Amino acid sequence: MKFTYRQDVDTVSEYSSFSAWKSARRGDRLSVIYGLVVVCVVLVSYVLGALKWLPHDPEAMDLDAMMAAPFTGSYLLGTDFMGRDMLTRLILGIQAYFLPGLLAVIISLGLGSLLGVLAGYRGGRAEGGVAYFSNLIDSLPRMVLMLLVIAAFRPDIYTIMLVFGITTAPTIAMLVKSKVLMLKERNFIESAVALGLSPAVIIFKHILWYNCRALLLIQATIGMAEAVLLETSLSYLGFGVQEPTPSWGNMVQAGANYLMQGNFWPSTAPAFAIMLTVLGFHLLGDGLNNIFEWKQSR
Amino acid sequence: MKRFPWKASAKVLSRELAATAALLLGVSLVVFVILYLAPGDPFAALLGGRTLSGAERDAAYEALGIPKTWYGQYLAWVGNVLQGDFGISTRSGQPVAHELISSGGKTLFLTVGSLLVTLGVAIPIAAIAAVRPASRIARSSTLLVYLVSALPTFWLGYMLIYFFTKQLGLFPILSATDENQQLSWLYALLPVVLLGLGNGALSEIVRYLREEISRVMSEEYVRTARAKGASIWRHAYKEALLLPVSQIIAAKMPFVLGGAIIVEQVFNWPGLGRVAWQAAQDRDYPVIMAITLLAAIVVRLGSFFHRTVYVAVNPRASHL
Numbered sequence: 001m002k003f004t005y006r007q008d009v010d011t012v013s014e015y016s017s018f019s020a021w022k023s024a025r026r027g028d029r030l031s032v033i034y035g036l037v038v039v040c041v042v043l044v045s046y047v048l049g050a051l052k053w054l055p056h057d058p059e060a061m062d063l064d065a066m067m068a069a070p071f072t073g074s075y076l077l078g079t080d081f082m083g084r085d086m087l088t089r090l091i092l093g094i095q096a097y098f099l100p101g102l103l104a105v106i107i108s109l110g111l112g113s114l115l116g117v118l119a120g121y122r123g124g125r126a127e128g129g130v131a132y133f134s135n136l137i138d139s140l141p142r143m144v145l146m147l148l149v150i151a152a153f154r155p156d157i158y159t160i161m162l163v164f165g166i167t168t169a170p171t172i173a174m175l176v177k178s179k180v181l182m183l184k185e186r187n188f189i190e191s192a193v194a195l196g197l198s199p200a201v202i203i204f205k206h207i208l209w210y211n212c213r214a215l216l217l218i219q220a221t222i223g224m225a226e227a228v229l230l231e232t233s234l235s236y237l238g239f240g241v242q243e244p245t246p247s248w249g250n251m252v253q254a255g256a257n258y259l260m261q262g263n264f265w266p267s268t269a270p271a272f273a274i275m276l277t278v279l280g281f282h283l284l285g286d287g288l289n290n291i292f293e294w295k296q297s298r
Numbered sequence: 299m300k301r302f303p304w305k306a307s308a309k310v311l312s313r314e315l316a317a318t319a320a321l322l323l324g325v326s327l328v329v330f331v332i333l334y335l336a337p338g339d340p341f342a343a344l345l346g347g348r349t350l351s352g353a354e355r356d357a358a359y360e361a362l363g364i365p366k367t368w369y370g371q372y373l374a375w376v377g378n379v380l381q382g383d384f385g386i387s388t389r390s391g392q393p394v395a396h397e398l399i400s401s402g403g404k405t406l407f408l409t410v411g412s413l414l415v416t417l418g419v420a421i422p423i424a425a426i427a428a429v430r431p432a433s434r435i436a437r438s439s440t441l442l443v444y445l446v447s448a449l450p451t452f453w454l455g456y457m458l459i460y461f462f463t464k465q466l467g468l469f470p471i472l473s474a475t476d477e478n479q480q481l482s483w484l485y486a487l488l489p490v491v492l493l494g495l496g497n498g499a500l501s502e503i504v505r506y507l508r509e510e511i512s513r514v515m516s517e518e519y520v521r522t523a524r525a526k527g528a529s530i531w532r533h534a535y536k537e538a539l540l541l542p543v544s545q546i547i548a549a550k551m552p553f554v555l556g557g558a559i560i561v562e563q564v565f566n567w568p569g570l571g572r573v574a575w576q577a578a579q580d581r582d583y584p585v586i587m588a589i590t591l592l593a594a595i596v597v598r599l600g601s602f603f604h605r606t607v608y609v610a611v612n613p614r615a616s617h618l
Contacts, residue, residue, distance in 0.1 A: 132320075132321070132324070135317075135321050136321055136324045136325060136328065138552065138597070139321055139322075139325050139552075139594040139597045139598055140325060140328070140552070140590065140593070140594055140597075141551075141552035141553070141555040141556045141593045141594075141597065142552060142556055143555070143556030143557075143559050143560075144555060144556060144559070144574060144589060144590050144593045145590065147559070147574050147575065147577070147578040147586060148329065148332060148333075148578075148586050148587070148590050149332060150578045151336075151577060151578040151581050151582070151583065151586045152332050152333050152335070152336035152581075152583075153335075153336060153337070229450070229498060232450055233450070233451075233452070233560055236450070236452050236560070236563075237559070237560070237563060237575060238579075239578065249450075249452075252450060252452060252453050253452070256452075256453075256456045259456050259457075259460055260459075260460060260464060267453060267456065268453070271449065271450050271453035274448075274449075274450045274453075275445070275448045275449045275450070276448075278448040279444065279445065279448040282444070282447075282448065282501070283444075286505075
């Protein structure tokens with residue numbers, strides 16, 4: 001037997017994507033477009049790196065063209081201090097954070113929405129427990145916790161990102177919780193309860209899918225930006241990806257030795273890659289947030 | 299005018315203090331569990347022994363009075379910590395507490411200074427962006443803040459060093475250990491500015507402040523004040539500035555402490571971040587545990603500070 005409330009999806013979901021996009025401010029739309037371009041470039045480069053379709057051998061040294069400027073010969077973005085092709089190493093640097101970052105984002109979204117629904121939907125003691133857990137995690141500065149975990153286990157990047165995913169979960173839990181509290185008062189959730197739908201259907205379909213998916217997507221892009229920063233920072237500190245495997249962090253670190261002599265390029269190219277990528281993920285998240293989430297909360 | 303509800307506020311704050319203590323206990327348990335699960339035998343080192351195995355270890359534990367069960371070890375450790383005994387650094391052989399005191403002051407200087415820089419940059423930009431959102435200066439400064447926040451701190455640090463020491467010759471290569479040099483306070487400016495601008499949270503802070511200020515500016519009591527010609531600043535500063543700023547200090551404390559690790563690495567600044575990095579490198583368990591606990595205490599204190607400001611500014615909160 002079919003119930004009729006599904007026919008008008010618009011009333012059970014807060015999102016009406018297309019009109020929101022059309023009425024968005026120009027700045028927000030530009031942010032989203034720039035962010036999408038960055039995401040596409042990262043995706044394509046990741047696939048190119050995974051398939052080993054690279055312009056040069058990442059470890060082949062050209063001793064005649066060390067620290068070459070961009071557009072020198074066949075080196076589109078120049079070479080680093082050992083004469084290795086910069087573009088190739090930048091593309092391969094994406095391998096260092098892409099899958100681990102994705103893992104972190106998935107864990108933090110999964111755990112965060114679980115805790116958020118638990119706190120918002122059940123309330124009472126569950127809410128107290130989630131609040132305690134969030135405060136506990138927030139008390140530990142992320143970088144310090146990472147160093148502790150590194151000292152204890154010498155983990156690989158996937159384990160580090162797993163810990164990172166757990167530490168970002170409370171933020172998402174709080175956002176989902178306030179959303180659930182707001183939705184619980186709405187008619188369509190009350191009628192779903194009155195219709196006798198199972199809590200699983202109400203939570204996963206009506207709350208999380210119909211009404212939290214934009215929020216979760218936005219948090220995913222911001223989480224990805226933070227994962228890039230974390231991976232590059234740890235690689236810079238010497239705890240992440242090690243030379244000769246390229247990571248944008250260890251490329252900046254290695255290139256910095258030549259900076260005092262006025263050779264900016266070896267460390268600046270990866271630094272700009274970090275900046276453009278982080279900015280892209282952040283602007284994508286912010287733009288989407290302004291267009292789809294912020295407006296409806298007023 | 300009603301008197302300030304001292305008694306009720308004290309009750310609220312003591313409840314906050316109890317919550318802080320409960321959280322710190324939880325943090326110590328998390329730290330303990332992580333190291334308990336670590337390979338090797340961190341606790342022998344922590345409680346003053348050597349790393350042994352099997353029956354030999356049991357005998358050594360007995361002789362040293364180290365409990366064998368995990369909760370026994372935890373309680374012994376917490377007991378020691380509460381007495382200010384963080385154990386002996388496995389690398390230097392010195393008591394950890396000494397090391398923390400000497401490097402803690404340098405990090406405190408760095409973090410407090412950088413918070414001032416952050417607020418000094420963020421408040422004017424946020425205020426302009428809130429009051430005149432469409433002006434060119436508001437837009438360009440917001441964009442600049444976004445760009446700076448996205449730049450990796452370590453690279454920005456190297457660039458600052460390059461331009462200020464090499465090109466302009468303003469500062470010698472930084473080292474806070476050279477105490478006898480003149481103008482040594484000047485050396486500290488670069489890392490402070492770097493941490494203030496580049497801890498990654500600047501754009502978030504500007505956005506948060508901007509939204510708070512523009513929200514308060516459209517409140518009715520501000521409109522009333524404006525209508526009767528009273529000072530808007532006097533009416534609005536508590537809600538539009540005091541509360542958000544204390545909230546930022548509380549919420550961004552972890553970022554500042556985390557950023558300090560990187561900044562101290564770039565500038566060779568002998569603070570806690572550098573000690574933590576060295577400890578992670580050497581698996582110096584007592585040191586890294588003590589630093590983690592200390593960081594958590596600082597974060598909780600920041601949060602407690604925010605609650606105090608909140609209760610002081612908004613006495614209604616003490617009746618909740």
